[in-house]
Amino acid sequence: MAAGSSAGRVRLWEATDFSENMIVEARKQPRSSRLHFSVQNATALPYAPDSFDAVVISNALHIMPRLELALAEIRRVLKPNGILYAPTFVHGRGAGFRLRTRLLTLAGFKVYSKWTVEGFERFISEHNFQIRQTALLGGSLAPLCYMEASVKK
Numbered sequence: 001m002a003a004g005s006s007a008g009r010v011r012l013w014e015a016t017d018f019s020e021n022m023i024v025e026a027r028k029q030p031r032s033s034r035l036h037f038s039v040q041n042a043t044a045l046p047y048a049p050d051s052f053d054a055v056v057i058s059n060a061l062h063i064m065p066r067l068e069l070a071l072a073e074i075r076r077v078l079k080p081n082g083i084l085y086a087p088t089f090v091h092g093r094g095a096g097f098r099l100r101t102r103l104l105t106l107a108g109f110k111v112y113s114k115w116t117v118e119g120f121e122r123f124i125s126e127h128n129f130q131i132r133q134t135a136l137l138g139g140s141l142a143p144l145c146y147m148e149a150s151v152k153k
Helices: 020-027 067-077 095-106 117-126
Strands: 013-017 035-039 052-056 078-085 129-137 144-151
Touching: 013 020, 020 035, 052 067, 067 078, 117 129, 117 144
Parallel strands: 013 035, 052 078
Antiparallel strands: 078 144, 129 144
């Protein structure tokens, strides 16, 4: 972390993953004492309501079978003015997108949600979040939708 970065002003980072292997690998890296790792299920988080200023769920929403439960848990643990950061792979039409989905499946990632950017925005909005910003990143074969959203009031 660079001196003066916003990361340096964070009191505590809680990094979670559903995969124990991912947490084991993450713990091998040098890190701040303010960074804690744990294995968690995004659909049943152990944290109190209104615990977090921000939640980042990166490249996971499209491979989650019970996405509505995860979004409800994120809303529950976010403080009233908290922000959801949800970069997520999105899809388009054509053989390239079908090939990418097939490759993900072969690698062990079942894709449950195949959104376009507009479909992803609509889905998040329908689950009580207000979109603050989106941007399409990456190439045409693996586009990533960067999204910031806050809990609807």
